[in-house]
Amino acid sequence: MKTQLEQARGGVVTPEMRRVAEKERVSAEVIRAELAAGRLVIPANRLHLAGVGVPDAAGVSCGGVKLDAVGIGRSVTTKINANIGASPVSSCKEHELLKLQWAVKFGADAVMDLSTGGDLDATRQFLIANSTVPIGTVPMYSMIVAKPVEELTYADMLAAIEKQAAQGVDFFTIHAGILRRHLEPAMRRKLGIVSRGGSLLAKWMLHTGRENPMYEMFDEISAVLRQYDVSYSLGDGLRPGCLADASDEAQFGELDVLGELVHRARASGVQTMVEGPGHVPYDQIEMNMTRQREVCDGAPFYVLGPIVTDMFPGYDHITSTIGATAAAYHGASFLCYVTPSEHLALPRPEDVKQGCIAYKIAAHAADVARKLPGARERDDAISDARARFDWPAQFELAFDGEQAREIRGRDKVGEEDYCSMCGRSWCAVRLSNEIKAGVGKGSSQ
Amino acid sequence: MKTQLEQARGGVVTPEMRRVAEKERVSAEVIRAELAAGRLVIPANRLHLAGVGVPDAAGVSCGGVKLDAVGIGRSVTTKINANIGASPVSSCKEHELLKLQWAVKFGADAVMDLSTGGDLDATRQFLIANSTVPIGTVPMYSMIVAKPVEELTYADMLAAIEKQAAQGVDFFTIHAGILRRHLEPAMRRKLGIVSRGGSLLAKWMLHTGRENPMYEMFDEISAVLRQYDVSYSLGDGLRPGCLADASDEAQFGELDVLGELVHRARASGVQTMVEGPGHVPYDQIEMNMTRQREVCDGAPFYVLGPIVTDMFPGYDHITSTIGATAAAYHGASFLCYVTPSEHLALPRPEDVKQGCIAYKIAAHAADVARKLPGARERDDAISDARARFDWPAQFELAFDGEQAREIRGRDKVGEEDYCSMCGRSWCAVRLSNEIKAGVGKGSSQ
Numbered sequence: 052m053k054t055q056l057e058q059a060r061g062g063v064v065t066p067e068m069r070r071v072a073e074k075e076r077v078s079a080e081v082i083r084a085e086l087a088a089g090r091l092v093i094p095a096n097r098l099h100l101a102g103v104g105v106p107d108a109a110g111v112s113c114g115g116v117k118l119d120a121v122g123i124g125r126s127v128t129t130k131i132n133a134n135i136g137a138s139p140v141s142s143c144k145e146h147e148l149l150k151l152q153w154a155v156k157f158g159a160d161a162v163m164d165l166s167t168g169g170d171l172d173a174t175r176q177f178l179i180a181n182s183t184v185p186i187g188t189v190p191m192y193s194m195i196v197a198k199p200v201e202e203l204t205y206a207d208m209l210a211a212i213e214k215q216a217a218q219g220v221d222f223f224t225i226h227a228g229i230l231r232r233h234l235e236p237a238m239r240r241k242l243g244i245v246s247r248g249g250s251l252l253a254k255w256m257l258h259t260g261r262e263n264p265m266y267e268m269f270d271e272i273s274a275v276l277r278q279y280d281v282s283y284s285l286g287d288g289l290r291p292g293c294l295a296d297a298s299d300e301a302q303f304g305e306l307d308v309l310g311e312l313v314h315r316a317r318a319s320g321v322q323t324m325v326e327g328p329g330h331v332p333y334d335q336i337e338m339n340m341t342r343q344r345e346v347c348d349g350a351p352f353y354v355l356g357p358i359v360t361d362m363f364p365g366y367d368h369i370t371s372t373i374g375a376t377a378a379a380y381h382g383a384s385f386l387c388y389v390t391p392s393e394h395l396a397l398p399r400p401e402d403v404k405q406g407c408i409a410y411k412i413a414a415h416a417a418d419v420a421r422k423l424p425g426a427r428e429r430d431d432a433i434s435d436a437r438a439r440f441d442w443p444a445q446f447e448l449a450f451d452g453e454q455a456r457e458i459r460g461r462d463k464v465g466e467e468d469y470c471s472m473c474g475r476s477w478c479a480v481r482l483s484n485e486i487k488a489g490v491g492k493g494s495s496q
Numbered sequence: 497m498k499t500q501l502e503q504a505r506g507g508v509v510t511p512e513m514r515r516v517a518e519k520e521r522v523s524a525e526v527i528r529a530e531l532a533a534g535r536l537v538i539p540a541n542r543l544h545l546a547g548v549g550v551p552d553a554a555g556v557s558c559g560g561v562k563l564d565a566v567g568i569g570r571s572v573t574t575k576i577n578a579n580i581g582a583s584p585v586s587s588c589k590e591h592e593l594l595k596l597q598w599a600v601k602f603g604a605d606a607v608m609d610l611s612t613g614g615d616l617d618a619t620r621q622f623l624i625a626n627s628t629v630p631i632g633t634v635p636m637y638s639m640i641v642a643k644p645v646e647e648l649t650y651a652d653m654l655a656a657i658e659k660q661a662a663q664g665v666d667f668f669t670i671h672a673g674i675l676r677r678h679l680e681p682a683m684r685r686k687l688g689i690v691s692r693g694g695s696l697l698a699k700w701m702l703h704t705g706r707e708n709p710m711y712e713m714f715d716e717i718s719a720v721l722r723q724y725d726v727s728y729s730l731g732d733g734l735r736p737g738c739l740a741d742a743s744d745e746a747q748f749g750e751l752d753v754l755g756e757l758v759h760r761a762r763a764s765g766v767q768t769m770v771e772g773p774g775h776v777p778y779d780q781i782e783m784n785m786t787r788q789r790e791v792c793d794g795a796p797f798y799v800l801g802p803i804v805t806d807m808f809p810g811y812d813h814i815t816s817t818i819g820a821t822a823a824a825y826h827g828a829s830f831l832c833y834v835t836p837s838e839h840l841a842l843p844r845p846e847d848v849k850q851g852c853i854a855y856k857i858a859a860h861a862a863d864v865a866r867k868l869p870g871a872r873e874r875d876d877a878i879s880d881a882r883a884r885f886d887w888p889a890q891f892e893l894a895f896d897g898e899q900a901r902e903i904r905g906r907d908k909v910g911e912e913d914y915c916s917m918c919g920r921s922w923c924a925v926r927l928s929n930e931i932k933a934g935v936g937k938g939s940s941q
Contacts, residue, residue: 138916138917138918138919138922139919139920139921139922140907140909140916140919167918167919167921167922168919192922195921195922234931234935235935237928238928238931238932238935241876241879241880241883242879242882242883242925242928243883243925243928243929243931243932244924244927244928244931245924245925245928246924247918247922247923247924247927249924250924250927250928250931251922251927253927253928253931254927254930254931254934257931257934257935258934292879292882292924292925293875293876293879293882294864294872294875294876294879295872295875295876295879296879332861332864332865332872333821333825333861333862333864333865334825334865334866334867335865359821359857359861359864359865360857360860360861360864360875361875361876361878361879361882362860362874362875362878362893362894362895363853363856363857363894363895363896364878364890364894364899364900364903365894365896365899365900365902365903366853366854366857366895366896366899368814369813369814369817369853369854369857370857370861372814372817372818373817373818373821373857373858373861376778376804376818377822380778380779391903392903392917393917394882394900394915394917395900395903395904395915395917396903396904396906396907396915396916396917397907397916397917398917408808408811408814409811409814411808412804412805412808412811412814412815412818413818415805415807416777416778416804416805416815416818417778419739419777419778419804419805420777420778420779420780420804421779422779427739427740427777429807430738430739430740430805430806430807431686431738431739431740431806433806433807433809434686434687434737434738434739434740434741434806435686437687437737437738437806437839438686438687438688445809448807449807449808449809449810450807450808450811451808451810451811454809454810454811455809455810455839455840457810458809458810458836458837458840458841459840459841461841462585462841462842464585470839470840470841471583471585471841471842472583472837472838472839472840472841472842472843473583473612473692474583474584474585474612474613475584476584476612476640477583477584477612477637477640477692477696478692479689479690479691479692479694479695479737480687480688480690480737482689482692482695482696482698482699483683483687483688483689483690483695483698484688485699486679486683486688486689486695486698486699486702487683487688489699489702489703
């Protein structure tokens, strides 16, 4: 069976391409052409597309929700990803399902299960079985549950990747770009390596004295991904972990390798996106986006934030939303959210909500700025509702109408033509409506 | 007595200029030269500098806190303003003092008292008496308490302005740029006029058939401001209230008048800044900043947001922080915060806190990006603390250490070398430190 990429190259428009086109208001042919060129991916494991159930306690298959295809690339709207997952400190499959549900409710287009605690295989399968959005993972994490990273063999690694592909995972973060030659510059950094996958592979390389196994086995890994049509998300093991480390030799050295791997992955028929920073000063974001597009031949860029200042822990959904908007405006296609608990703790459902909303703001603001067709329609509709003091319509059109209603409701002003911010006499919008009537009269005098 | 501007022009370095220089790590001569050129303002009513007490119930003067001078301009760090003020729906002097205290605690460099309810004069005096930061007002608001706007005479308006100047207000928003010719284009907008002062003046103009009195009386108003050294914040009565209205004929028509008034104000010896939007799509922000600088001859630009999408009421501290960062990077000097209750209700102390923190993020991220001297020091220090797992130092260096401590503390992991996000075995920073030691060994082999 052929991957979406191979079919697109062969001129075939798949049902998934049609579905993406329908949601995006562009033609299926545009989707096909962008996919064929490697500038768009539809992360859709064929098993997840068909629906993968999991047996319940009585052995009856449950879940088996089918994936609703999502397109990621510059020709369509900017997408956001929510990272969830249990950790050794806190793990419960049902909590993760709750986070998945909150993520989707608040606009996540994809969800990564980054569990490092609990029963990883069972959690992953449970989430896939219950998700309409693409599920991504970092297969490395499950490899080190069985044995210490330095003892992992090529066979162990391939087996874990194959197992997760067979479970229906839609995209894999594979840190194949971090090479031995990058470790020395990375260790000169303030914060070294802040990617979990990157640091585990660095440890493996250091211990075995060999090159990155993901790089060495890249074509074999690609063959597994091709079989299930899992998409690559080429990981940035050397993304900067603070402003001081941004745009350095380690980061761009790895990016060059990722550029090479984009071509190799495409040659293997595997859809590919590339991951990016991290922590980047605001003035370096445009340059980073331009450089990635050049080096990676237009492969969709999947960025984490970037965070634009390091000194606001507890508010990194905001510090990173600023960077994410700039990134999405200047070249990124896929934004990985950051929650208020970044750098401090495992996100809880409320963090997932706050992170998703912040990132929907970034994605949408960038789409409006990019002038995508119809991007501003809902903004315009809510502005019309504001002008006519139609509060129910405002709540309906607001991204989180519940929250808006609660804030307005706390001062008990009722469904009237003002709010408690200014009170009635000082309300500019109310006055403006009066003036509008007056100017109309005036011009006929 | 001469204003800061007049003294700067005469080559005099005032104690306030020295104080600003000391806080900003630039020389007093730079401050003086920037002030003389009109590119920097120090909003400092001479009465507030001296300390203005208010009599308490027993007739004894209390308060009388002296202003700590603040500089606003591109040669110094970006400043933020917090709007507070009672409304007819909710008014209490002590609540406003609480908001002032929260605003200053969470980083506000200036506070505007926008009260429209309660005893306006008493609230204003009470806040000035208790504020170390500059206090701004919109004198128009107090004018319409006594009589309907359309009945206001020139004398009423001048008297209100003089009264507030004599109370010690440091800067006034005066909407002198909105003229009769702008009303027709403004009424073609989706949201018309969303500035309270702008809409009140429009109503006055429409009712009396005369030109904007603030424009007509501009030189007389300047004479009052000069006497107390109150700074102008030339109001943008026609700032766009939604994306659809941004960068339109009404907005830029008014801006041209503001440009003319900057020169007239300077000629009168009055320090002047200019207010700006509002709601602006992300892609139009740089253009707006450039245009203001050209039209207003480098007068400091004081922007409200701008908000970059209209459809997230309840989260406008975030939608606007994105715009504010871009604005501060591209040309603004002073950012007026927006709180989560914007468009919905009067802000409460918690909203003031959230708004201030979001805006400190914007201001700081822009200062880092502008490469101001030392701007990144605290970011670098917290990153160093992260690398060595020095949690107490991280909390100390965090802008809101209390919040950071609370999030980390909820999973009860103690003062160890990891957090609940990944757990110990998966912690990249911990692994990275291990690798660093290893690479050191490796290179000596």
